Amino acid sequence: PTENAIADLGKTQRISRDLWHVVLEYQLDDDVGGVTTRNQTMQYPLKIVHNTVPTQYNPWGLAIDCYWEEPRAIAYDKDKLEPAR
Template sequence: MKSAFRNALQNRDAHIGSLRFAVGVLGGVCLFIAVGWYNSAQEITVHTPPDLRAGSTRLWWEIPAPNVYSFGVRMFSQINRWPTNGVEDYRNNLHTYKWYITPQCREILADDYQAKSSKGELAGRERALFEVPGRGFDDSRVIAHSQDSWTINADLQLKEYVKGTEVKASLARWPLRVVRYDVDVNNNPWGLALDCFDGVAREINVTTGQKQ
């Protein structure tokens, strides 16, 4: 009788031990899941096209062509906006918009800054770069290489002034490269970055040139 009672107690203790082990394992799994959930992205960026009159259905990670085009033109124009003095404005722009430029592109633009500075093409110079009227976004202007990289062909007008006198004016098609860049959503909510150029800019003729 005592032996049966002792066996029952041992079985009970063994069962309690196995339950404690299971609870410990379950608690560890829950902790692992909680840590993973906490460290996962707290926000996701959903890109919607600018015109929703006809509705839009797409995967959340897809970036519409108008958004890519708008980003590329806007960032490139802002980098090339020198309101007072190219020596300071160009350098400041490279710092201000560093979150929107890939590291490789920053090196290219930094070299361009040094080259222009050594030639005296920055001191006291004002610059503006903007879209040629009537040559804005069109689907054919955005070439998708993958879901993460694109080339946009932007027709832009460049004007430069020194002491109020126009010293340079040109119309050119710029092949700008844009890539997905989900690095820091707090500093770059677009999730895109300018990756400089996919070729050299070429002059265009607004009067006789084709729209695209």
């Protein structure tokens, strides 16, 4: 994850031996000319599966298969945007 990723083990669900449902959140902030134009959190529900790639390349043997469902914006309030500092 990057510095704007919000990882929470409470949003990880093991579906079967080889399948997990993981919701990863990213905080997206955009500033244009000193004005904040976007400040929102996106949720990315992911399908994680076991992968047979050699452990030297992927020590956990896991891979993102696809989105579990469409990503969605949360915690977005355009009325609370303030000039960037």
